[in-house]
Amino acid sequence: MKTKNKKPQVSIPENEAISFDLHYITSVQKKEIPREDFKVEMNRYYGKGMIMDFYKNNSNIFHDE
Amino acid sequence: MMNNEDHFLLFSTCIPVKGHESSLIMDLDKSEYLEIPNELYDILTSDHFTHNIKKIKSLFNNDYDEGINQYFQFLVDNHYGFYTSNPSPFQKLPLHFDSPHKIISSVVAINKESKYDLTNVFQQLDKLDCQLLQIRIYDHIEMGEVIEALKVLKKSSIRIIELYFPAFLKLSDEVLKKIIVDFPRILITVYGAQESKKNSVLKNSSRVIRYTDQQLLYDSKEVYSTDLFTVSHEMYLEAVNYNAGLHRKVCIDHEGNIKNYVSHNTIFGNVKDNLIAEIIQKEEFKEKYYLKNDIIEKCKDCQFRYMCLSNSDVEKKDENYHKIDTCTYNPYKNTWDQSNTI
Secondary structure, three states: OOOOOOOOOOOOOOOOOOOHHHHHHHHHHHHHOOHHHHHHHHHHHHHOOOOOOOOOOOOOOOOOO | OOOOOOEEEEOOOEEEEEOOOOEEEEEOOOOEEEEEOHHHHHHHOOOOOOOOHHHHHHHOOOOOHHHHHHHHHHHHHOOOEEEEOOOOOOOOOOOOOOOOOOOOEEEEEEOOOOOOOHHHHHHHHHHOOOOEEEEEEOOOOOHHHHHHHHHHHOOOOOOEEEEEEEHHHOOOHHHHHHHHHHOOOEEEEEEOOOOOEEEEOOOOOOOEEEEEOOOOOOOOOOOOOHHHOOOOHHHHHHHHHOOOOOOOEEEEOOOOEEEOOOOOOOOOEEOOOOOHHHHOOOHHHHHHHHOOHHHEOOHHHOOOOOOOOOOOOEEEEOOEEEEOOOOOEEOOOOEEOOOOOO
C-alpha cells in the first residue's frame, strides 16, 4: 500500500541577523545541559516533600551572631 | 531619564512603610528593604496615579525638586520604581491574606513530667494542616518515645519540624544522622552546646545540625534583630491583616495546656481533656489573631512592623494594646536601646 506523502514540517526560517555560528552554538549547548543531574538534584528536595523553607519563622528564640 | 510630564510609580511589590522617625521601602520580590527619610515617604505616598512628577513637586511647594529628581532616579536605578506616561494600567497590591491551613504554626513543649499523649497531639496538628511544628525538649527524657511519636508525621503535610533538645542528652552523631535520614523534614537544634556551630552530618547534603551555646528556658523570650526580619509577600500580607506571630498558632506547654504561645499565661484547655480543633474555634482563643502591629502601641510607630515576628502576649491597658515582651528598638529615636524601655 502506498503511504501518503506527509506534509513537510513547518520550518521556522532562521533569522538572518543571527550568524550561523550562533545558531550552531545554541543548538549544541542545548544538548549538553546535564538534565539528569538537574533532575536528581530536584528529586532530592521535592521528591520526598523536603521543602525546607517557609515564609516566616515559628519563633526567634535563638540568635547566633 | 526623568521627564516632568511623566508619572513616577513604585513597583506594586515595593511597599513604603512609615515609622515615627524613619521610613523604609519593603521590596517583597527581592526580600530586602531600603531605609528612607520620612519626607520621601510623604512624597512617595502622594497620589502618583493622578499627578505627574511636575504636579508632585508643586504639591511640596517645589521645595524638594532637586531631592525628588535624585531620589526618583535612584529608585529607578535600583529597581524600586519606574517612570511612565500612562499610569492607568498599573494597580496597587491587593492586601487580602488567606491561608488554607487551619493552623499555620505550633510549638509543643515536653519535659520528663509531661503526661499527655504526644502521638495524639501530632495527629491532631496534622489534621489541622499545621505547617511549622517546633518541638522543645527540656529535660533528660527518653528520646526513643519522641522519635516513636514522630513516626505519625512521616506522611503528614507538615512542612518543617524543628526539634530543639539540650546538649546534655549527649546524642551521638549516629543517632542524629538516623533522625535526619528517617525524617527528611526535621531540623535539629542542640542548645546549651559548648560552642555555636553548624555540623554537616550527611555527605552531599545541605542539611546540617545546628548547635547553639544559648539556653532554652521555659520563659525564653523572642529575640529581635534586623537580621531576623522577614521580608516576603505572605509575611507582609499576614502582618497587615493579623498578628503575624500568633495568627493561626496553637501551642502545647509541657503540662499539655493549650495556649496561643507556650510562654503566655492564659490557658484555654488541656490536650488531656480537649481537642485542639475545639479550642481554636473559640472566639477568646482567636482574639489574639487580630491584634496586629498596626494597633499595638510602639509597634504601630515602627517601620519594621510588617517584617518583625513576635509571639509576645498582648494586653489591653487604658483602651490601648501593648506587647508584654517588647523589643529593644526605639522607633521614637530610631535607635536600638540596651534596655526594653522606651
